[in-house]
Amino acid sequence: MNALSPLGMVSELPSDIQTNTARDADERTDYFVERDGMKFAGTHLLVDLWGARNLSDPAHIDAALREAALIAGATILHSHFHHFTPNGGVSGVVVLAESHISIHTWPERDFAAVDIFMCGACDPHRSIPVLQQAFSPERIDLDEQRRGRVY
Amino acid sequence: MNALSPLGMVSELPSDIQTNTARDADERTDYFVERDGMKFAGTHLLVDLWGARNLSDPAHIDAALREAALIAGATILHSHFHHFTPNGGVSGVVVLAESHISIHTWPERDFAAVDIFMCGACDPHRSIPVLQQAFSPERIDLDEQRRGRVY
Numbered sequence: 290m291n292a293l294s295p296l297g298m299v300s301e302l303p304s305d306i307q308t309n310t311a312r313d314a315d316e317r318t319d320y321f322v323e324r325d326g327m328k329f330a331g332t333h334l335l336v337d338l339w340g341a342r343n344l345s346d347p348a349h350i351d352a353a354l355r356e357a358a359l360i361a362g363a364t365i366l367h368s369h370f371h372h373f374t375p376n377g378g379v380s381g382v383v384v385l386a387e388s389h390i391s392i393h394t395w396p397e398r399d400f401a402a403v404d405i406f407m408c409g410a411c412d413p414h415r416s417i418p419v420l421q422q423a424f425s426p427e428r429i430d431l432d433e434q435r436r437g438r439v440y
Numbered sequence: 441m442n443a444l445s446p447l448g449m450v451s452e453l454p455s456d457i458q459t460n461t462a463r464d465a466d467e468r469t470d471y472f473v474e475r476d477g478m479k480f481a482g483t484h485l486l487v488d489l490w491g492a493r494n495l496s497d498p499a500h501i502d503a504a505l506r507e508a509a510l511i512a513g514a515t516i517l518h519s520h521f522h523h524f525t526p527n528g529g530v531s532g533v534v535v536l537a538e539s540h541i542s543i544h545t546w547p548e549r550d551f552a553a554v555d556i557f558m559c560g561a562c563d564p565h566r567s568i569p570v571l572q573q574a575f576s577p578e579r580i581d582l583d584e585q586r587r588g589r590v591y
Contacts, residue, residue, distance in 0.1 A: 402587045436553040
């Protein structure tokens, strides 16, 4: 693919569909969590990194996101990263049993948008120091969303 | 993988890293967009679907998200879906040149959390009717975030 089609383009790669029993297989369990008097599906952190470094190296980014996932207690199922030219930006995602971590970088602006969406017993806040270590942002804009709030 | 490890587990699958020139290759361009007097990296819709159907079929979900991406004008680079047992939930992501669409479903609660993050000339709002058609939610909670706001 050398150009963006305004109508959208489909990758020749077929989708991967994988069956996985990583979640609790013992019984039909309600996977929503209860915390602070709220019941919800999971915690989603929207993390914008400004004045950041190392935003053009897919291998470094891959390793950082995997470490971020593991330190939060997540289970990594799959990851995929794209490296764009000429600006060197990277887009990618780590699919977790507990949801996902994604990143999109704009090296030309020293900016990256990271999403850390985790359910169950994971704590996505534990991932933040890993991002700080890996990308040395001068500033982080952090927004926490509780997805799927029942009450 | 038959159980969640509290310390996290690493999939035996290596990461895919792909170099791609889908973005404008002619010159070093500022990929941030300007709209409504704001300059920002992209629009991120957080879409919670309640009372939804067809949340256990990975092939159906895959097709729906691909259609959602194309109708918004996005370029599909890769997709990957996991199907969990026994609750039948699906987690997956479509990686786009313009960022990503992700989904996590909880069929036991008729709930799904969808993220549509798009940059450039794409309009993620065009994806919403596709989600309505594919999943017939009784209610949609929609939150729009502008990621990477410069001003």
